[in-house]
Amino acid sequence: MTGSMDLPTKGGFNFDLCKRNANLEMKGLKLPGFLKTGTTIVGLVFQDGVVLGADTRATEGPIVADKNCEKIHFMAPNIYCCGAGTAADTEAVTDMVSSQLQLHRYATGRESRVVTALTLLKSHLFKYQGHVSAALVLGGVDCTGPHLHTVYPHGSTDTLPFATMGSGSLAAMSVFESQYKEGLTREEGIQLVTAAIRGGIFNDLGSGSNVDVCVITKGKTEYLRNHELPNPRTYVSSKGYSFTKGQTEVLYTKITLLKQKVEVTEGGDAMEE
Amino acid sequence: MVGKNCFAIASDRRLGVQLQTIATDFQRVFKIHDKLYIGLSGLGTDAQTLYQRLVFRHKLYQLREERDMKPETFASLVSAILYEKRFGPYFCQPVIAGLGEDNKPFICTMDCIGAKELAKDFVVSGTASESLYGACESMYKPNMEPEELFETVSQALMSSVDRDCLSGWGGYVLIV
Numbered sequence: 082m083t084g085s086m087d088l089p090t091k092g093g094f095n096f097d098l099c100k101r102n103a104n105l106e107m108k109g110l111k112l113p114g115f116l117k118t119g120t121t122i123v124g125l126v127f128q129d130g131v132v133l134g135a136d137t138r139a140t141e142g143p144i145v146a147d148k149n150c151e152k153i154h155f156m157a158p159n160i161y162c163c164g165a166g167t168a169a170d171t172e173a174v175t176d177m178v179s180s181q182l183q184l185h186r187y188a189t190g191r192e193s194r195v196v197t198a199l200t201l202l203k204s205h206l207f208k209y210q211g212h213v214s215a216a217l218v219l220g221g222v223d224c225t226g227p228h229l230h231t232v233y234p235h236g237s238t239d240t241l242p243f244a245t246m247g248s249g250s251l252a253a254m255s256v257f258e259s260q261y262k263e264g265l266t267r268e269e270g271i272q273l274v275t276a277a278i279r280g281g282i283f284n285d286l287g288s289g290s291n292v293d294v295c296v297i298t299k300g301k302t303e304y305l306r307n308h309e310l311p312n313p314r315t316y317v318s319s320k321g322y323s324f325t326k327g328q329t330e331v332l333y334t335k336i337t338l339l340k341q342k343v344e345v346t347e348g349g350d351a352m353e354e
Numbered sequence: 355m356v357g358k359n360c361f362a363i364a365s366d367r368r369l370g371v372q373l374q375t376i377a378t379d380f381q382r383v384f385k386i387h388d389k390l391y392i393g394l395s396g397l398g399t400d401a402q403t404l405y406q407r408l409v410f411r412h413k414l415y416q417l418r419e420e421r422d423m424k425p426e427t428f429a430s431l432v433s434a435i436l437y438e439k440r441f442g443p444y445f446c447q448p449v450i451a452g453l454g455e456d457n458k459p460f461i462c463t464m465d466c467i468g469a470k471e472l473a474k475d476f477v478v479s480g481t482a483s484e485s486l487y488g489a490c491e492s493m494y495k496p497n498m499e500p501e502e503l504f505e506t507v508s509q510a511l512m513s514s515v516d517r518d519c520l521s522g523w524g525g526y527v528l529i530v
Contacts, residue, residue: 169436329504
C-alpha cells in the first residue's frame with residue numbers, strides 16, 4: 082500500500098477511517114462511547130486574581146470511569162483552564178494551545194496574556210464548527226490584570242466576573258448568583274468556589290468525587306489538587322479478599338527472564354590527544 | 355492492576371463476531387518492550403493494526419534514542435495516534451501497563467479517541483468493563499506481591515467474564 086506509511090505526521094486530524102467506520106456502523110457495529118467529563122467547572126474573579134474550581138469525575142455513559150481525574154489544565158504559569166465535554170477534546174485542545182503559548186513566549190520574551198490563549202482556543206474550536214466538543218473556563222492573571230472567560234464548543238466566548246460550565250453548571254451558578262460580590266478576599270473566594278462545586282457534586286449526576294481548586298494571583302499560582310474530599314470511600318472491607326495460592330486453575334506457565342541491560346562506556350583514553 | 359514493584363495485565367481469549375465465536379485463543383495483550391505491555395480491546399482488526407503501528411513507532415524511537423520508551427511517553431504516543439483519528443476513530447480501547455524509573459509500575463487506559471485515564475490501582479476496558487470495575491474495586495489491595503496479584507487479577511477477570519456473554523474461554527495473565 083504505497084503512500085500510507087506511518088511517517089511522523091504533520092499534525093492535524095486524519096480522516097482515513099471515516100468511510101470504513103460508516104460502513105461498519107451500517108453493518109451494526111456500535112461505536113464505543115467517548116469518555117465525557119460530566120462535570121461542574123467554575124471560575125470567579127476576586128480582588129487579587131482568579132479562582133478556578135472543578136469536580137473530579139469522568140464518566141463513560143452511566144459508569145464512572147475515573148473517580149479522580151484532573152480537569153484543571155495547565156496553559157501557562159499564569160493561566161489555567163478547566164475543561165468540560167469530551168475528555169479527549171479538552172485534553173488535546175488545552176495541550177495544543179499550551180504548547181503554542183510556550184512557543185509564543187519564547188518568540189516574544191514576555192509573559193503570556195489570557196486573551197492570547199482565548200483567541201487561539203476560539204479560532205481552533207470555530208474551525209471545527211463545534212465537532213471538537215470542548216467547553217472551557219479559562220482564567221489567569223497577566224500584566225493587564227485578572228481575566229476570566231468561558232469558551233463554548235462552537236467558538237463563542239464570554240468575559241465574566243464569575244462563570245460556570247458543564248452539566249452541573251446550573252447548580253453551581255445558583256450558589257454564585259446568591260453569594261457573589263465584588264472584592265472578595267482569597268479565603269472567601271476559595272470558600273465560594275468549593276461551595277459551588279459541592280453544589281454541583283451533590284445535585285448533578287454527572288459530577289462527583291472531589292473538589293480541585295486553583296488560585297491564580299499576580300506572580301503566584303497555587304494548584305490545590307483534591308482540596309476537599311467530600312466523598313471518601315467508606316465501604317472498604319477490613320478483611321479484604323484473600324485468595325490462596327493455587328486457587329486459580331492454570332493451564333500452562335511460561336517464565337521469561339528479562340534481558341540484562343549492560344551499559345558500555347568508552348574508555349577515557351580515547352578522548353585524549 | 356498495580357502491585358508492589360510489579361504489575362499484572364490480563365485479557366480473555368475469545369474472539370467473536372457478535373454472538374458467534376471465531377477463536378478461543380486470541381491474543382489481545384501485546385509486548386512493546388520487556389517492561390511495557392499494551393492490551394487492546396474492541397475490534398480485532400483495529401487492535402492488530404494499532405499494535406503494528408505502535409511497534410513501528412517504538413522501533414524508530416529505539417533507533418533514534420538508543421533506549422526503550424518510558425511508559426508515560428508511550429501513553430502520550432498512543433493518545434496522540436488515537437486522537438489523530440478523532441472523527442473516524444479506531445474501535446479500540448487500550449490498556450497500557452509498564453514499569454518506569456526504578457521499576458515503579460505505571461498503568462493507564464484510554465477511550466477510543468485517546469483520553470488518557472491514569473490510575474494508581476487498576477484500569478479496565480472491554481465489553482465486561484462494568485463488571486470488571488466492580489470486581490477490581492472490591493478485590494484490589496495495595497502493595498500485593500506478584501503471587502497474590504496473579505490470584506487477584508485472575509479471579510477478578512474470571513468472575514467478570516462469566517457475567518458477560520461476549521467474553522470468556524479463559525484468560526492470559528502477564529505479571530512483570
